[in-house]
Amino acid sequence: MDDLLQEFIAETRETLEALSGEIVAWESAPADRERLDSIFRFVHTVKGSCGFLDLPRLARLSHAAEDVLAAVRSGERTPDTRLVNAVLAIVDRVGEIVEAIDAGHALDDTGEDLLIAALDTGSEAIVSSAAPVLRAPTRSVRLNVDLLDRMMSGMSDMVLARNELARRMRDEGVDPTIEAALERLSLTVAEMRDTVTRTRMQKIEALFSALPRMVRDTAAELGKTVALHIEGSDVELDREMIEMMRDPLVHLIRNSIDHGLEGPADRRSAGKRETGWLSVAARQSGNQIVIEIADDGRGIDTLRLGQKVVAAGLRTETALRAMSEQARLELVFEPGLSTKDVVTGISGRGVGMDVVRANVEQIGGRIELANAPGKGLRISIHVPLTLSIMSTIGVGVRDERFAIARQAIEEIVRVGAASIRIDRLGDTLMATVRDRRMPLVDLGNLLGFGQRDPAMLVIVGVSGGSYALAVDTVLDHEELVIKPAAPAVMATNLYAGQTLPDSGLPMLMLDCAGIAQLAGLVFTREIVAEDDAAPAAPGVQALLFDDLDGVRRIVPLSVIDRVEPVPASAIRHAAGRLRLSVDDAIIPLVALGTWEGRESVSVLRLRDGSVELGYAIGEALDIVELPDALVPAHDSGPIAGVVAIDGEQVEVIDLHWLFSTHADPNAAADAPLCLLEGTDSAWLTTFLRPVLEAAGYRVATALRPGETAGVIVTMDGEQAPSSCAAPVVRLRRDIENDGIDGSIFRYDRPGLLAALAKTAGGR
Amino acid sequence: MPLFLIAQLAGRTVAIESSQVESVVDIGVIIPVPRSERHVRGLAALRSRVVTVIETRAALGLPEGDGTAMRAVITIVDGHHYAMLVDSLEDVAAFDLSPLSAGVVLDSGWQRVGRGIIERDGEPILAIELSALVPGIAAAA
Numbered sequence: 093m094d095d096l097l098q099e100f101i102a103e104t105r106e107t108l109e110a111l112s113g114e115i116v117a118w119e120s121a122p123a124d125r126e127r128l129d130s131i132f133r134f135v136h137t138v139k140g141s142c143g144f145l146d147l148p149r150l151a152r153l154s155h156a157a158e159d160v161l162a163a164v165r166s167g168e169r170t171p172d173t174r175l176v177n178a179v180l181a182i183v184d185r186v187g188e189i190v191e192a193i194d195a196g197h198a199l200d201d202t203g204e205d206l207l208i209a210a211l212d213t214g215s216e217a218i219v220s221s222a223a224p225v226l227r228a229p230t231r232s233v234r235l236n237v238d239l240l241d242r243m244m245s246g247m248s249d250m251v252l253a254r255n256e257l258a259r260r261m262r263d264e265g266v267d268p269t270i271e272a273a274l275e276r277l278s279l280t281v282a283e284m285r286d287t288v289t290r291t292r293m294q295k296i297e298a299l300f301s302a303l304p305r306m307v308r309d310t311a312a313e314l315g316k317t318v319a320l321h322i323e324g325s326d327v328e329l330d331r332e333m334i335e336m337m338r339d340p341l342v343h344l345i346r347n348s349i350d351h352g353l354e355g356p357a358d359r360r361s362a363g364k365r366e367t368g369w370l371s372v373a374a375r376q377s378g379n380q381i382v383i384e385i386a387d388d389g390r391g392i393d394t395l396r397l398g399q400k401v402v403a404a405g406l407r408t409e410t411a412l413r414a415m416s417e418q419a420r421l422e423l424v425f426e427p428g429l430s431t432k433d434v435v436t437g438i439s440g441r442g443v444g445m446d447v448v449r450a451n452v453e454q455i456g457g458r459i460e461l462a463n464a465p466g467k468g469l470r471i472s473i474h475v476p477l478t479l480s481i482m483s484t485i486g487v488g489v490r491d492e493r494f495a496i497a498r499q500a501i502e503e504i505v506r507v508g509a510a511s512i513r514i515d516r517l518g519d520t521l522m523a524t525v526r527d528r529r530m531p532l533v534d535l536g537n538l539l540g541f542g543q544r545d546p547a548m549l550v551i552v553g554v555s556g557g558s559y560a561l562a563v564d565t566v567l568d569h570e571e572l573v574i575k576p577a578a579p580a581v582m583a584t585n586l587y588a589g590q591t592l593p594d595s596g597l598p599m600l601m602l603d604c605a606g607i608a609q610l611a612g613l614v615f616t617r618e619i620v621a622e623d624d625a626a627p628a629a630p631g632v633q634a635l636l637f638d639d640l641d642g643v644r645r646i647v648p649l650s651v652i653d654r655v656e657p658v659p660a661s662a663i664r665h666a667a668g669r670l671r672l673s674v675d676d677a678i679i680p681l682v683a684l685g686t687w688e689g690r691e692s693v694s695v696l697r698l699r700d701g702s703v704e705l706g707y708a709i710g711e712a713l714d715i716v717e718l719p720d721a722l723v724p725a726h727d728s729g730p731i732a733g734v735v736a737i738d739g740e741q742v743e744v745i746d747l748h749w750l751f752s753t754h755a756d757p758n759a760a761a762d763a764p765l766c767l768l769e770g771t772d773s774a775w776l777t778t779f780l781r782p783v784l785e786a787a788g789y790r791v792a793t794a795l796r797p798g799e800t801a802g803v804i805v806t807m808d809g810e811q812a813p814s815s816c817a818a819p820v821v822r823l824r825r826d827i828e829n830d831g832i833d834g835s836i837f838r839y840d841r842p843g844l845l846a847a848l849a850k851t852a853g854g855r
Numbered sequence: 856m857p858l859f860l861i862a863q864l865a866g867r868t869v870a871i872e873s874s875q876v877e878s879v880v881d882i883g884v885i886i887p888v889p890r891s892e893r894h895v896r897g898l899a900a901l902r903s904r905v906v907t908v909i910e911t912r913a914a915l916g917l918p919e920g921d922g923t924a925m926r927a928v929i930t931i932v933d934g935h936h937y938a939m940l941v942d943s944l945e946d947v948a949a950f951d952l953s954p955l956s957a958g959v960v961l962d963s964g965w966q967r968v969g970r971g972i973i974e975r976d977g978e979p980i981l982a983i984e985l986s987a988l989v990p991g992i993a994a995a996a
Contacts, residue, residue, distance in 0.1 A: 247903075248903030249903045251903075252900075492886070492887070538890075539889035539890060541889070575905070577898075577907070577935075578907040579933075580892060580894075580895050580907065580990040581891055581898075581907060584888070584889075584890045587888075590898060592900055592905050596900055597884055597886055597900060598899065599886070
């Protein structure tokens with residue numbers, strides 16, 4: 093919050109400086125609409141930020157000034173000298189308070205009521221008494237983005253010069269000591285570049301993190317409840333963009349809560365849930381960042397909007413009738429227009445929309461509205477990706493290199509592997525990767541280089557489906573600064589932008605959605621292909637691998653998010669267990685052997701839908717069908733049992749055990765724990781466990797320290813269960829002897845579950 | 856009097872007002888842009904910047920040259936840097952710009968880019984607008 097406050101102070105100070113000229117001009121010509129608008133925008137922005145930052149005094153002052161200015165804008169009041177003086181006194185006061193906040197000293201609020209009262213008609217003229225303000229030294233430096241741009245471009249020049257120097261030195265074969273010096277220089281340059289790059293980039297999280305609080309407060313003030321969903325916080329955006337997006341975003345969200353979402357009673361009668369739904373999502377689309385604000389409120393009533401516009405004299409009735417629905421919707425952006433009759437402290441009077449659009453267009457963006465009257469409004473803000481660092485994979489086609497955004501890539505496979513097939517249906521190429529069929533696009537052919545047999549397939553996901561892109565080679569992974577290419581290049585629809593990698597040669601980034609479109613791919617939800625050759629039995633596909641301890645093991649493919657090599661240094665024994673650092677997160681890691689002496693370890697990233705777990709392996713071997721016949725393990729543990737594959741014994745990983753033992757325990761910690769006890773535990777674990785788990789219990793054969801069982805299941809005839817105080821459900825082997833001793837026949841599934849539910853309060 | 860850069864472009868002498876010229880460079884490696892219009896020769900690196908190289912002959916609707924022209928005039932249009940390939944550069948000097956003489960009609964390609972005439976030692980030289988050679992911009996003009 094401190095950062096935001098600093099931002100606000102710096103911004104307000106800057107605007108005030110810029111505004112001082114306007115204020116003087118307005119004083120001499122109070123009828124000047126343009127000056128009025130800019131002063132109005134200023135107080136409106138201050139008001140918005142104040143609500144956001146919880147600065148009630150400033151909010152009160154700016155709201156009062158805004159009210160008066162709005163009245164002037166709508167022609168209700170005429171700006172005479174007295175009114176101008178009163179507004180200026182408030183603007184001055186805002187400046188004083190801001191300086192006081194920055195300096196951290198108190199400023200007494202006597203006279204503020206007087207200032208506000210002076211705004212009323214017929215009040216006494218006041219004399220502005222702005223005392224000279226002492227400015228406190230600031231803790232942060234605000235840099236011009238131009239300067240950062242120059243730094244960035246100088247940095248890139250430096251990298252290129254370094255590269256050339258290195259190339260020359262290789263050719264000349266110079267002294268190793270000079271090479272060592274160059275090496276040091278290279279490291280410093282790389283580090284510098286990273287830093288300089290980061291000065292401009294920021295995760296959009298910086299913008300989103302303040303939203304939950306703001307939404308909650310705003311909603312509470314209006315007596316509404318709103319469930320906020322935030323997506324895409326890790327999209328990176330130019331710092332300048334983030335700063336420019338802050339005000340529009342705040343305005344739009346406040347508008348959504350205030351005007352869009354109905355009160356609980358209205359929502360009930362409209363057949364909606366009482367809690368309003370608001371979603372804020374950021375994503376990258378081609379060479380743009382799209383921020384979407386969607387609500388399930390009442391949407392925009394274009395009919396009423398039209399009436400307002402006519403009433404305000406902005407359009408004639410005839411002109412309105414000639415407009416399309418979308419054009420009528422766009423009227424929301426008319427300056428000085430309100431769709432709301434009641435003025436509230438939250439979003440004012442529908443103003444802001446013109447300010448919002450002005451702000452967004454200033455950074456080369458645009459706003460789109462998708463209105464569903466009665467059902468909600470979706471506002472999409474598209475802003476260009478002028479300077480966005482992207483994680484990319486380089487691909488080679490013939491002599492050319494292109495970059496593909498890593499986020500679009502699902503996987504990369506080599507043609508010729510056992511599980512990859514390429515077929516021709518008529519003239520159309522189709523790839524089968526394991527059990528997935530997908531269209532295949534030959535990039536070389538599409539780019540006009542002629543056909544060649546595909547060597548590598550890059551599986552890319554676009555909205556609607558996936559396709560395989562055939563390339564000749566797959567090169568490095570690189571973090572690149574992608575900039576928009578010239579219009580003539582973008583017009584091909586093939587490229588998302590251009591970049592200058594370390595090689596010093598320009599490179600184009602491919603637009604995967606554009607390629608799909610150009611290749612004429614049509615995606616329906618499910619690609620169904622006729623198939624009479626392949627065997628029909630759909631078995632469980634599983635990955636066969638050599639584990640770190642040398643044992644051959646197998647794990648179902650469906651839980652593997654991906655397989656990736658990680659440097660051994662990313663694995664640490666920390667806080668009581670093995671952990672792996674991935675990207676920004678730390679996930680638990682399981683290793684059944686040691687990786688000593690290895691520089692990097694292959695890790696299976698396992699995912700059960702919500703929880704992620706790493707499993708270090710030696711080497712991935714093949715993808716095979718998991719045989720049905722499993723010989724269960726003697727004890728529960730990381731191994732569920734053994735299967736035979738090509739006559740060889742292969743251990744099957746017990747995923748349930750892995751996740752229940754190693755995953756972060758928040759997963760299903762609230763599920764009642766069912767303890768299986770007794771000598772017949774093999775039957776209990778193999779037969780009963782799946783049943784119980786399916787019914788929503790956690791199952792264990794031994795309690796870990798600190799755990800308590802919700803219920804104990806044991807076989808009849810066992811000695812009394814351990815000291816555990818949990819209720820016991822007894823099972824018996826014979827179907828006879830119905831319920832006399834309270835035991836349940838072990839194959840009576842409904843009876844068993846009912847008994848469990850009764851005793852454990854289960855599900 | 857504005858300064859003009861006198862250059863040979865597509866076999867003709869032309870004058871380019873210096874305000875349109877960001878710099879004059881020799882282009883190195885050109886990376887082609889598959890499937891773009893033919894007057895986009897490709898992309899080239901100019902220090903740390905990527906420039907779009909325009910084959911001026913193609914942009915003028917003339918048959919393409921031998922591809923050896925590597926000298927280019929850099930101009931900025933709508934924030935993008937373009938390298939306009941020229942045959943050679945001759946001179947920079949101040950001239951007066953006068954409108955085309957009455958009755959003179961230029962050929963199709965030249966007509967789009969021609970802006971007037973300057974006179975060098977009695978020889979009339981066509982003053983051109985570089986931005987008109989940029990694809991997309993030219994179409995919109």
